Amino acid sequence: MATYEADVVVLGAGPGGYVAAIRAGQLAKEHGGSVICIEREYLGGTCLNWGCIPSKAMIAHAERYQHVLHAKEMGILINGTVDYDFEQMQARKNKIVQTLRGGIGMLFKKNGVQSIEGTGKLIDPHTIEVTRPDGSKDLVRGKNIILATGSSVMKINIPGLEGENVWTSDDAVNAPFVPDSMLILGAGAVGVEFSFVFNALGGHVTVVEMMPHILPTFDEEIAKEAERALSKQGIQFITGSTLKSAERVGDRWRCYVETPNGIQQFDVQVVLIGVGRKPNVDGIGLETVGIQMNKRYVAVDESMRTNIPHIYAIGDITGIAPLAHVASMQGIVAAENCFGAARRMDYRAVPNVVYTVPEVAGVGLTEQQAREQGYEVRIGKFQPRILGRAMAVGERDGLVKVVADAKYGQILGVHICCSHASDLLQEAVLAIKLEATLDELVDTIHPHPTMVEALMEAFHDAAGHCIHKA
Template identity: 40%
Template sequence: MAYDVIVIGSGPGGYVAAIRASQLGFKTAIVERESLGGICLNWGCIPTKALLKSAQILEYIQHAKTYGINAGESSADFDAVIKRSRGVADKMSKGVQFLMKKNKIDVLMGSGKLKSKGQVEVTDKDGKVALHEAKSIILATGARARELPNLKIDGKKVIGYREAMVLPKQPKSMIVVGSGAIGVEFAYFYATLGTKVTIVEFLPRIVPVEDEDISKELEKIYKKKGIEIMVNASVESVEGNGDGVKAKVKTATGEITLEADVVLSAVGIAANIENLGLEALGIKTDKGKVLVDKYYQTNIPGVYAIGDMVPGQALAHVASKEAIVCVEALGYNEKKYAHKPEPIDYMNIPGCTYCAPEIASVGYTEKAAKEAGYEVKVGKFPFSASGKASAAGATEGFVKVIFDAKYGEWLGTHMIGANVTEIIAQTVTARKLETTYQEVLDSIHPHPTMSESVKDAIEVAYGEAIHL
């Protein structure tokens, strides 16, 4: 078959690229080897949020008396929790199927590979091979769990995020290696359900990409929940121990041995760039990523790459926006779109972690702003001083804002608290519009809300605090 555009991979980068291409009038096909929606919808963003919601509901019930409610005894049905999560994922995947049909996109099930320039070879599950042609090919094959040489994922004693979502039974104890988003989210989920959880982090603090104040707050809250945290530590080896494992952990003071039912490796991701035919076409890569220009074209004209397989933040919403920019630039070149899209500003990408309390951030951390040469004004507003947070019984955490002292530019926001992932978009939009602190303060915020705490934090930064 001959197409205008073939997309390889149907995650939040791939399926968005296919839909936008079809909307612009390109005859489009999408190649998927497993399930439409990719990792995000099937094994990542969506099903993990379903698991976390179940844990949150259990916490609500366990603390019902603090709200004046007598709920009685409560416990988690682990199998039912897992089943609900898989049901949510399946529903979302079927939604992508509907969108493909609605937008008249051909779905080619199988593994896609670049055969030559303008040709994609698709091998289905039975080994049958079909060759398809396209003027433009978009690679969107995502990423997988990264493996450390001394921590190989076997799916039983050492598991990755996929296995963590469908364990046959709840472990009594778990060692989580790595404290990025995946690590701390699963740590919260399993600890809330009653598993004894130990986090082992190589760096000096957990959630190390976040502002230092966020790391300190989450560590304090997690320790209060009974989660053990070891920083400046690394798992050197793991051995089977009957029904469990023994992990040798190197710490600043020496080596210790931890025992648990299972080890969850959450040490990041690796891009899926193997077996795609990149070498045959001479597509350039660096450090495991495909190199692209600001419109996501590789060094080979007509071949594009987006999402986790290219440099930049490995986030679903980033992949989706890269897809739009890529396809609209292609549409502009083919006279199917009126103007060239604006390239992405990677300094204004929101990051969200859905543990409890949630974490959300965008822009410079305080340390990074100072290292970049800014003189800063910093304001921090605790949710303990928020009326809405107090009424909701969600007083943990704070909002921290960072402004350039000279011009009032909004440099960054860092939050930890209930539902803060729903608030961070305000900062993203304001930074995009080059809003100053005064314009935010002049915008009336509704009361009582959690979101007004952003305004309160700005007031703190400029010495105008009312509620603190």
């Protein structure tokens, strides 16, 4: 049994852990010290290997296929049959993942981070026992420890639903075929993104959501706009409903869905469970060292410290905002605090994006949240369909909505459903971060012709003088 020692030990190499390790490595070079990162499987964690990156590659494939199918609308004539090679699509996706995974390894070497492969668990406040893939064990001791073990797909018990062609999101990114029919349980980001992919590639997709509208964490008006746009593409959404049971009938799943109008039956080739994730907190020794929990999550302060000052926790195991980019920022904060900084997390301006076509994005308070918190609000709205750029590129669906404080004009939230919403959103993120007001934003020149003019017009609308709103 070998023993390793470091100033910072990171458990987990997902988007929180690997970023924390690299930032700690940079600081170790400046101040002296060493960094070790322990990962049981692949560098990059869920986001890179089974989540963010492979799913976005699949979305890009589906979107490009749809562009070609509808090329005639732009005067582009294609002779012959338009088809796709799903195996080649998946191979391209895998190559992207492998390239990025290798890139993390190169960054580790550049920044002096030692990578150890194995499954780790705390055995005392400064020591992690690592079980290697061959079963051997090593000890890794750290002055500071950052826990970044992430989350896993959550499986729920549906009576009768067990066996072949019952997929999780992990299965879906490695799908061996495009189902001719699919029922997706859950209309959050995961369910809605995969509904776009498999519908665009020719499958018949039904999405079941227990809440009154899809994307329940987003502004309701924007979520309804997304539902309208995606329904127009052929996706069937059944909201306010639950999957009660299923049975195998031939090579199909017969699903019984309880809806406001009674039980409906759907016969599908594949059922995809996309209802959420659970934190990876079991088996990592939290109870051994007395880490305080907040229900099923690790409790942390704004510095990302647990109740044990030299042990930090970041990412999905904290339950604060289960997003890759939040985990990365938490990792930077934790790493810098390991070297004596006094960094604190600021969650006022956390961007959230769903990468369908059109995209859905939001930051800050929804209209409902702002009113519940006692704000008197001013709302600005604009539909990008009348923009010259939207017409030119043929992407006219959507709505942009601004929520501002009526008294001072401070931007409280921005919510977008349109082409390139993920790019448009960053102006809003900065506006909230810097406590910008409507007066400042309407006095800012935006480029023409662009999609970002939809955001500009929504700011003007909230201020009471939108130029191009009929």
